[in-house]
Amino acid sequence: MLLYNTLGRKKEEFIPVRPGKAIMYVCGITAYDFCHIGHARSAVFFDVLARRLRHLGYDLTFVRNFTDVDDKIIARANNEGRDWREVANTHIAAFHEDMDRLKVLRADFEPRATEYIPRIQEICSELVAGGKAYATPSGDVYFRVRAWPQYGRLSGRSLDELVAGARVAPGEEKEDPLDFALWKAAKHDEPFWESPWGRGRPGWHIECSAMSAPWLPLDIHGGGQDLIFPHHENEIAQSEAAGNAALANYWIHNGFVQTNAEKMSKSLGNFTTIRAILKNYLPETLRFFLLSKHYRSPVDFTRQGMDEAEKALKRVYSALQEAGCALGRGKWKNVDLPEDMRREWKILPEAFDAALDDDINTAQALGQIFSQARLVNRLLEDKNLRGGEGGRKMLLEFAERALNWERQLGLFGAAPAAFLEELRDIRAKRKNLDRGRVADLLKRREIARAGKNFAESDELRNRLAEVGVTVRDTREGQIWDLE
Ligand SMILES: [Zn+2]
Structure with missing residues (x-):
């Protein structure tokens, strides 16, 4: 299987470190709000990658973390007069609810930052001892970027470029504007843990170095493209400067979701939550929509795009339903299928696999599914073929193949009649x-x-x-x- 590795910027054959095993760590959400469509895209894509790895026979360990303490969580808790832990727990539960509806399988391990405080402090201490980090008089700990010459390798940025964009916020005691926080001294009224540097809490990036530490080296480290810099760059610096040979071998990043061609992000105020979308569309429609584009391409989220996804889903489910009805009617004569049809029918599943093995090209894989539905429709519409034994076999295989699509893509696994009825109902409501x-x-x-x-x-x-x-x-x- 080829995967596009952000580190090196090319497709590479996937070869795991431990034969037969694969370890994948994907950065999860900061639990302060409901998930939006950008989160759905990342989760659905890495779900398909996980399903594919398992289908290929790898014994996969999938780790996805939660950031459960952070400025935004604390700010929300203070605004709403709630406990910060409750804010995090509420949104982690909501994440599970949303992702279950989208058929995103749970990760094998879901570590939370607050469970890793001792490990975080250990890494900080090691970095300080090795001269790669330093503590300030007020109790912050910073990573010393210039002590790590490889910095910028993942994102392809030079230190000169980074210096131009670096800022020191008021009150920060950085040696160099490039340095980033590993540990932050607690401000008044903030959650804190005791540490060698006084009361404080972890910075965002160090959490992932701690939560991924039990699994190193990772085969795959993933997340959205917005995490390449600084988050993943900083994770590499922390983990590798702390003495690990490599944090991860394959860095996989999914593209943005755009609305009106703008990056979907909360700061722009144009986000759409998964639960808002699922009031108007079935979960499978959203999943299909997200997989209908290659994961690295940007996706424009539009109503028209969702309507088209719905129509496309309906076409395949209708073919599945018609195929089921035709099989139920029985009476199969001994008529063979035309050679071209038989050949295409045999080739299409191979093309489906080839598409997924080429950097998880779900857009192309879905194309192969449509071609199969078209062949089935051609069979059902042709009176001369309809009753043939070859046709019966084809219809049976069509239903079997749908089970494979469900296993690998999380699509087309519903009972066709029930699905079509649900689809009609939600459209009627809309x-x-x-x-x-x-x-x-x-x-x-x-x-x-x-x-x-x-x-x-x-x-x-x-x-x-x-x-x-x-x-x-x-x-x-x-x-x-x-x-
Ligand atoms: Zn992370």
Whole structure:
């Protein structure tokens, strides 16, 4: 499997340090607010990467941390008159709720920063002892960036460039504007832990060096592109300056989610929470939307994009449902499928695997799924083929392949009929459809048809069409849908 390594900026064959095993550490959320679509993108992508590694047979250990003490958590707690621990716990629980809905599998280990305070202090002490860090009179500890010549390697920035952007905030006692905090002296009314430098709490970057320490060297370290600098650059400096050969071999970063082509970030105030999105769309629609672009490309989050994702999902689920119905009808004659169809049907799953092995190209993998749905539709529409034994086999395989898509992508695993009904319901809700009125019109139409009053039945069909409802008459009765 090829993965794009930010360290070196090229695709590389994935070769784990320990044969047959893979260790992946992904930076998790700072638990002070509900997750937005940017978090969903990162979580869904690394979930697919984890699923793929397991599918390939690696014994994967997946670690994703929580930052549960931080300026933003403390600020929120103070504003709302709550305990900072309660603020963190609430948002960690909300993270689990949101991610469970998106079928993001739980990580094997979910360390929290506050559980690693002794380890954090140990690393700080080692760095101070080795001259790579220093404590200030007021009890802060800073990393001495100039004592670590490799600094900037991951993000590709030179020290000169960094100096231009570096600032010293009022009250900071840095030796050099480039230095960053490992440990912060506690201000009045802040949570604190006792330390060799007085009462204080950890800086953000050092947490990850402590929480990843039991697993070094990591095969994969991941996160959003916004973490490359300074967060991941600082993690490397801390972990490696503390005596570790390498923090991680593959650095994998997912792209931004943009709305109106701006980076999705809270500071810009244009974020959309997962729970707000899931009031209007099914979780699988959001998951599909996020996987329909390559993970390193920026994604524009738009209503139109979500509607298109919904239509695409519906196409595949409809094919799965039709395939199931056709299988149920039985009566299979001995007709073979045309050669081109058989060949394509055989090649498509191989292309699906190849796409995932090429830097987790989910956009292409989804394309292979659509091609399979198209072939199934072609089979179902062709009277001459429909009854053939080859066709029966193809439809059975289609259902089996959907189970594989569910395992690897977390998509197409729902029962098709139930999914299509849920999809119709959420679209009806989004369009403010008057369900009572629709039910009434459908009932009247059913009665008209039973009485062979076709003029009235057609008139009722037109009235349903006016509110965007289409009706199909089947042996099982009327089936309605939204245009
Ligand atoms: Zn981190």
